Amino acid sequence: MVKGGNTVLRVEGICKSFSGKPILRSVSVGLSKGELKVLIGPSGGGKSTLLQCMNHLIPPDAGQIFLEEKPVDTRSKKALYALRQQVGMIFQDFNLFDHLNALDNVSIALRKVKGLPRSEAHERAAAELERVGLADKIRHYPAELSGGQKQRVSIARALAMDPKAILLDEPTSALDPEITGEVLAVIRALAQAGMTMMMATHQVGFARTVADEILFMQDGVVIEQGTPAELLAPDSGTRTLFFCSHLSGLEAAG
C-alpha cells in the first residue's frame, strides 16, 4: 500500500484558547491517504480539542483547514457542512441518537443530510452494521446496547457517510477494559482496509502495532512525532517512551 502520498486532511497553525487559557498553540498536522496517525499525551494536552477543531466542531481562534489541499472557507456554513460530511467523527461517549434504533442511527444522516431514499439508506446502514459485527442488533435502541456495541454503531454511522477521513476521540476510554478489544479490532480492520484516520488514545499497545505515526502532544503543542519504532525504541529516550511506559505500568495496556 502506498502511504504518504496525497494529503486528505491537513490543518495549519491551529490556535485555540478557552477563557484566556491557551489549549492549542499553533498546531499543524496532516493526514495522508490510508494513514493512521495516533495522538498520545497527557489529559488536557489538547488532543480532543485538536480533533474537534479539525472538523470545526470547535471553531479555532486561528489556523486553516485544508481538505484534499483545498482550503475550507469556514465562514461559509455550506462549506462546513460539506467538510463534516466528508470527515467522520467518533466520540469518547458515543453520542448515539438516543431516540433512534441502531439502523436509524446509521441511516438518518444518509436520508436527511445526503437525501438518500429511505430504502437505500436502510440497505447501506444494514451493510455497515454488518461490517462492524452488529447485524443482529439493528433494531436495538442505544439503551439496549453495551458500551462496545454502541461505539461500533457509531463507527458504522461514520462509515456510512463514505468519509475521506475519520477522527477518533479516545474511542475506548469510556469502555470497560475487557471490551475495548472488540472496538479496537474494528478500528484495526479499518486501518488495514486503507481508511485514513487520526485517533487520540491511551492504548499504547494498539498504537505500537497499528499506527503509521505517533504524535505526542503536551500543553497544546506536538512535541514529538515519528513512527512507533522510532519513538518507542527502548533506548530512544523520548518523552513518548517515558509517558507510555508509565501508562503501560498503570493500565497494563497491551
Place this chain on the structure above:
Amino acid sequence: MDTLPFLTGEVMPMLNEGLVMSLKIIIPSATLGLLLGIVLGTVRTYGSPWMRRLGNGYAAAIRGTPLVCQLFILYFGLPHIGIYLEPYQAAVLGFVLCNGAYHSEYIRGGLLATRRGQHLAAQALGFSSFGSMLWIVVPQAVRRSLPGCGNEIIYLIKYSSLAYVVTVMELTGMAKQIASDTFRFTEVFLAVGAYYLALVTIATFVLKKLEERFRIPGFGVS
C-alpha cells in the same frame, strides 16, 4: 320520577349534539396547541435572548392568569379594538394560545434534558443547526415530554367546557340550557359529567397506548 325516559328522550339527543361541538373544539385545539407548544418551547430554549424573554413572558402571563379571563379578552375584549371573533373562533384560539404555553413548559424541560453530545454528533455528520434541531433534538424532547403533554390534553378536554362562557353550545352549554328549561339540574349535570368522564377516560387510555406504542428504551420511567 321518569328519569330514564327523560335522559334518553330529551337529554341525550341534545348532549350528543353538544358532544359533536365539544369534539370540534377539542381536536383542533389539541393539535394546534401542541404544535404551538413545540415551537414556543424551542424558541424559549434556543432562541435569541430577546426571543427567549418574549417567549418566557408570554408563557408566564398565560400560566399566571385564568383561562376564563383570556377567553373574555378574546371574545368580549377584542371588539373594543375592532376585532370581532365568532364564539367558536374565540374558544379555539383561546384554547390553542393557552394550551401552547403549558405544553411549551414540558417541551422546554425535554429540550434541556437532551444531552449536548446529541447535537454535536449531528453536526459532526454534516447536519445543519436547523436539521439537527428538526431531526435529532426536538424529536427526543417531544418523546420525553409525552407524559406531561398528555396530561395537558386531558386538561384541555375538561377546560373545553369554558367555551360555554363565550356562548358556544358545546356539552356544558347544552346541559345548562336543558337544566334551565326543565329545572332538573342534578340529572342533567350528572349526565353531562358522565360524558366528560367518558371522554377523559378514553383519552387517558388512548394516550397510555400511544405512550406504549412510542416507547423507546432509555426514555423516562416505565
Place this chain on the structure above:
Amino acid sequence: MSEDLLTIIIEAVPYLLGGVGMTVACVVGAMLFGLALGVPMAVGQVYGSWAVRRLVGLYVWFFRGVPILVLLFLFYFGLFQIIGLNLSALAASTLVLGMASAAYQSQIFRGSMLALSRGQFRAASALGMSDGETIRSIILPQALRLSLPGWSNEYSILLKDSALAFVLGTTEIMARTHFVATRTYQRLPLYLVACVLFFILTWIGIRCLRWLERKVAIPGYGNA
C-alpha cells in the same frame, strides 16, 4: 377618553379589591378543605383496605374527570339543594373547589408517601409504635414536606379555577370586572386589570409557599 378610562378604573378599584378578598377567601378555604380531605384520602389509598382504596380511587376518578364548571352547576343547583344545603354562592364555590382540590391533593400526598422508603415504617414499628401513630408522627411529617412543591402548583391551579365561581354569582374578581366592564363598555382594559390582579395573586401565593417551604425545611431533605 383615556382620562375617562383612568377614572373608571380608579373608581372601580375599591369594588375590585373587594373581589380580590372574595377570591382569596375562596382559594384559601378550598385549599384548606382540600388538605383536610386529601390527607386522610391519601392515607386511605396507601395504607387502607381494598374497599377504602377503591372508594378513594372512585372519588379521585370522578373529581378529576369532570370539569370544574360542571361540578359547580351540579352541586350548587342540584345535589346541595337535594340534601337541603342552602349555601351562599361563595360558600358553595369554596366547597366544590375544595372537593375537587382534595382529589388532586390526595394524589400529591400519595406520591410523597410512596416516595418514602419502606424502612421508615418498619423502623417505627420496631420501636413499638402503632400503625396510626407511625403514620401520624413519622410518615405524614415527611410526606407533607415533600408535597410542598406540588402544593404551590395546586395553589396556582385553584386560583385560576376560582375565577369560574362567577358562574354561580360569587362576586369575586372575574364577576366584578365583568360587571364594571359591561356597564362602562371598557371591556378590554378591565379584563386586563383582572388578569393583572390574578397574576399578582399567583406571584404572592407562590412567594408565601416558598417561604413556608424554607421555614419547614430540614437539612438534607430534598428540594433546596
